[in-house]
Structures are given as C-alpha cells and as structure tokens.
Amino acid sequence: MLDIKFVRENLDAVAEAMKNRHAPWDSAAFSELDEARREAIQQEEALQAERNALSKSIGQMMSQGKKDEAAAAKERVSAIKDELATVAARREEADTALRDLLMHVPNMPDASTPVGDDENDNPEVRRWGTPRDFAAEGFEAKAHWDLGPELGIMDFERGVKLAESRFYLLGGLGARLERALINFMADTHTSRGYKEWWCPALANANTLTGTAQLPKFEEDLFKTTGGLYLIPTAEVQLTNIHAGEVLDADKLPLKYCAFTPCFREEAGSAGRDTRGIIRVHQFSKVEMVKYAKPEEAFDDLESMVADAENILQLLGLPYRVISLCTGDIGFSSAKTYDLEVWLPCYDGYKEISSCSCCTDFQARRANIKYRDPEHFKGSRYVYTLNGSGLAVGRTMAAVIENYQNADGTVTVPDVLVPYMGGVTVIKPEEL
Template sequence: MHDIRLIRDNPAAFDAALARRGAAPATDALLALDERRRAIATELQTAQTRRNEASKAIGQAKAQKDEDKAAALMAEVGALKERMPALESEGAEVEAELAAALAALPNLAADDVPDGADEQDNVEQHRWGDPRSFEFEPREHADFAGPLGLDFESAAAISGARFAVLKGGIARLQRALGAFMLDRQTEAGFTEVVPPLLVRDDAMFGTGQLPKFADDLFRTTDGRWLIPTAEVSLTNLVREQILAEPALPMKLTALTQCFRSEAGAAGRDTRGLIRQHQFEKVELVAITTPEQSEAVHEEMTRAAEAILEALLLPYRRVLLCTGDMGFSARKTYDLEVWLPGQGRYREISSISNCGEFQARRMNARFRPAGESKGTRFVHTLNGSGLAVGRTLVAVLENYQQADGSVTIPDVLRPYMGGLSELRPA
C-alpha cells in the first residue's frame, strides 16, 4: 500500500517508479480521487460547522421573538441534516475507491534493484559449490524415485494432478529435512512458531495476496483461505499493533503445509515435486525498523544459504530485476539450487524485503525509543529457509547413485536414525 501524501508531493517520481515495475502511470487517477475525497471532506466539515452555528442561532432568534428568522434557520438546518448523510456516503465510496486503487499497485523497487522485464534480466551475485561429476547419466527425481517411495499415481487417484504420496524412507527424508531446517534456523536466532493454516481475508490482504492473486489461492466454504506460505500467518502476527523499538528486529520461523492453486502455471513443471498444490516449507519472517531491514535481509539470505551449504548442494544467488519481483517486494534475492537431472539451477528460495508496503496494509507500527506519541511503520521481510519439497528434489538428484539408491547427506543422518542411504524397494 502506498501513501497518497507522498504521491501528492511528487507524482512524476511515483509514476517513474511504477514504470520501473512495468506498471502504467497511475497518479492522474489517484490524485483525482484524492482531490474529490478532500473536497467532500471539506464540504462536510463546512456543513457541520454551519449546522452548529444555525442551531445556536435558532435559539437566539426565538429568544428575540423573530419567528421568521427562526423558521428560515430551521429550514436551513433541516436541509443540512438531509445533505450530510449523502456527503458521508459519497465520501466513504470515494475513500474505498481510492484505497482499492492504491492497493492494486505493486511495491516500488529499491534503488539498487536492476531494471529489467523478466528473469533474463536478473543479476547473478555469486555461486557456491561445484556441480558433481557423475560416472553415469543423472536422472530427474521423478524418473528414479518411485522405488524409493515417491508415489504420484496414488495421489492422483485420491486428489488429482500436482499431488504426491511419500512412503517409507523418502517420507522420513522429507521429515528429516524439515526438522533439520527448523533446528538450524532457530540456532540462527529465529523463534519457532506453529501458526494457523487457515486465515481471513484481511490477513491475505495484509501481505498482498488479495485482491490481486485470489485465483492462485484455495478458499474454504466458510470464507477462509488456505495459506500459500506461512509468511501470511507469521507477518500478520503484528497487524494492528504498535511495537516497542527495543523488541525489533523480531525474527520468526515456521514449518507448515502450504497450498497453491498454481492457476498461472499451466503446463509448467507438470512432472515431479517442483510445483505442487500442497507442499511443505520452512518460512522465515522478520519485522524490523526501517534502519535494520537491509542488514536483516542479508542475514536472512545467509540463513537460507547456510542450509544449502550444510547439505553440500551447489547453488547461486540471484538479484531479481524490477520485472521479476513479487508484488509486495522492494528487493528480492532468489537462491537457485543445481539440479543435475535438469542440468540447470532452479529456484529453491526467494528472500524479499517488503519495506513498509505490507505494514501499511496491516497498520503495523513501532514507537521509536524515547518517544511517547509518534509511531512509524515497521519493515517486513520474508523468505524460504527452505522449500522442503524442492530441497528433497535437490538431495535426491545430487546424491543419486547408478543403482537407483540415494546417499543420505551427513548432516541428515542423525535425523534418519543413522541411515546412510535410501535403497529401492
């Protein structure tokens, strides 16, 4: 959400910033709504003032036995009382229209975000690890993990496409990955949370999923939404609150099921676990002051990278361009893990600094230390630390053996009861 006062102060700069995000100019329409809203507010205030003055004057006129004047004043007050509800209704409609127009606009990119149209214009920051040299042709996980317990057919019979059943050792491996990630992220200073998986409209609106991305979500019959990421639940823990500055940064993590309709992903990644309707993810969320957010963004990115490094999975960090960032983000790093079965890097985590964009939608603020009245909007950040299913894919493909077995990474063996490999049934 954007501050109409800042748009009013420098409309050309706001339109230029929107253009960087690939959005059309919006200030003319916004300022027209703002001017109409303020004109109605002024007219309503004038009417209220005049009604009060006239009401007092009625008593004075009657005291002076000037019945004609009193009658005229009463008629004026009556007309004002009739007009004012219409003004209030019109003002509320314009206010809602302006709020909806502001809510439809994406966050503005930070100055150091590269301009670009799509993923081709993203900028690689660095790489870690060397892809393994195989003595055989590495396969994609969907082609060899069936005998290890990965079952798409049973899932399709139960739920349809883009679901999976995990059995036996591979199910335990996924559980081990989630537990390992949570342990590492809590060691890194994040507080573990078990949040709701069902949320209301205002929670989805607060983090930017609504109204723009309703088609990408699952909704229940009672009007709640299944979370597409724990970012929604964790970030909304501070909605409508005024936090004390010493409590910041607040760093939270959760391992949850996530649900996405993938409405905009028709035909993409139809095989395997890369793009599912239901999946597990360890989420990282931070609530900070504006001065802390850039440093915390780097810390969160390193926390996600540390998981990949501990698993010895080669990856690269990419700074997203203006055309490839998410709706709520002002700056995003993607981590892409090497998948030998595909012979390329694939996204496994996005870590975004949203600035005050979500905080405005949630009305989440903090009171600076030493001040008793003034408040400022917090900054919110979120990222995957990591997507468990995609990490499972990366482990399966990078640790696969010629006989169809998969070696268990050393750091996961304590979570696997000492098991060192998965073998085909």
C-alpha cells in the same frame, strides 16, 4: 499498499516505477479520485463547522428573543444534516474507489533493485559450491522423478489417483526425509534467533489482504465454501500475527519462523515443471518473517538471505544468489533475492528460496506500527520481510539428485542423519 500522500506528491516517480515493473498505472485516474476525495473531505469539514457554529448560536438567539432567527438556524442545521449525508456518501465512494485502485498497485522497487524486463535480466550476486561431475564419476545422473519411484519413496501415479495432477505420495524413507528436512530447518532457524510458531493452514480474507494475496491474486488460492482460504505460504500468517498492533521499537527486529503445508492453484503455470515435485499444488515450507525498523530493514534482508544460505551450505548443496530486477520482483516486494539450488535434472539452477523486503507496503494494509518515543512522536509503520527457509519439496529433490550414487542409492547428508534415525543411505524399498 502505497501511501496516498506519497503517490500524490510523487506521481512521476510512481509512474516510472510502475513502468519498470510492467504494471498498469493511470496517474490521471488516481488524481481524479484523489481530488474528488479531498474535495468531499473539505466540504464535509466545512458543513460540520457550520453546523457546530449554528448549534452553538441557537441558544444565544433564543435567550435574546430572536425566535425567527433561531428557527431559521434550526432549519439550516436540519438541511446540513442531509447535505452531510450526501457529501459523506460521496467521500466514502471516492475512498473506496481510491483504495481499490491502490490495492491493485504493486510496491515501489527500492533504488538498489536492478531495472530489467524479466528473469533474464536478474544479475547473479554470488555462487557457492561446485556441482558434481557425474560423467567423471562414470554414470549419468537421474532426475528425482525417476529415482524417487525406483527407490520406492515417491509415487506420482497414486498421488494423482488420490487427488489430481500435481499431487504426489511419499512413503517410507521418503516420508522420513520430508520430516527430517522440516525439523532440521526449523531447528537451525530457531538456533539463530527465530521464534517458531505453529499456524493455521486456513486464513480469512482480511489476513490474505494484509499480505496482498488478495484481492489481486485470488485465482491462485484454494478457497473453502466457508469463505476461508488455504494458505499459499506461512508468510500470510506470520506477517499478520501483529495486524492492528503497535510494537515497541526496542523489540525490533522480531524474527519468526514456521513450518506449514502450502497450497497453490498454480493457475498461471500450465505446462511449466509438470514432472516431479518442483511445482505442485501442495508442498511443505519453512518460512522466515521479520518485523523491522525502516532504517535497519535492508540489513535485516541481507541477514535473512544468509540464514537461508546457511541451510543450503549445511546440506552441501551448490547454489547461486540472484537479485531480482524490477520486471521480476513480486507484487509486495521492494527488493528480492532468490536462492537457486543446482538440480542435475535441469542441468542448471532452480529457485528454492525467495527473500524479500516489503518496506511498509504490507504493514499499511495490515495496520502494523511501532513506537519509538526517543526518536519520534506517535507511531509509524514497520517494515516487513519474508523468506523461504526453505521450500522442502525442492530441497528434497536437490538432495536426492545431488547425493545419488551409481548403484541407484542416495547418500543422506551428514546433518540429516540424526533426523533420519541414523540412516546414512536410502536404498530401494517397497512403497
């Protein structure tokens, strides 16, 4: 959530930022609510001061025999109590309305975030690896949604039978490959200084509000009858571990990672990526989260991107890094890099990781601060960062497609062989 004081003092900058983000923004509505809130606070403070002064003087009046004046003062104190209740209600109403308004306003893009309208305006930062030329090898590459079932490691029809569309089954070496990727990613990140956590797959509304999935994106979430939500990403849990806490500066940055199942309604994706395992309702992901000092956060973002890239490089998967423009970055993000892996089925690159610096936007909502007595008094909000490290299903699709052979088998990347029990080639099997 944006800081009220910052918005008040930078209305033009906020309006420009929201324009660049194509986000609705009404400066007049904010100012009206802000003024009503400030006026109510001033009235409340003035009434409290008057009440305190009168209460203090009543005893003096009584000792001086000024009974009538004391009685009048008591009547005024009683009246102030009613006035305070009215003013407090008005302040709370303005507070609630202002908070609700800001809860639906996205983060301010960082100055280094390119200005643009949509994904077509995202500049490419770099590429790594060269996509295979299957034609030069004498065969046509198959999509994972064809090759998986032919190998007997994926079953889309039975996944739909068990649940509904956008669910699937993995069997045999398909299930083993999923587990291998999860363990490989988690082991790699922990070897680079991330503390691993095992998190609940359900979260309450306060937790999802802290990372800004609520209230704006409730339609994208699966909700239980008990009021809990299935998490769309481990970012939700990892970021809220320290909700309501004050951290020590010398412990920052904190680097966390976790594997979780992730659940998304995909409410706005009708007709998009309907084949295969690219866009589904349930998927596995290894997530990275950092709590950082503001002055170090954007360097921490670069290192987080490098950690995600390391996974792709170890797997030998060609990819590119793009910087998301203002019209394409996520709601909480100030700056985002996407990693896009090469997928032959699309004859192009597809997102496999998104790494973002959210500045203090989430920390304000979750009330996460840090103290640094050597540099400032009191406490300040931390900056939070998150990144996929990686989306497991999309990584599996990339491995299957990029490592396929002319005979319909799939070579297992060297780094995964120990996690696959020594299996070096995935051959057809009965599901």
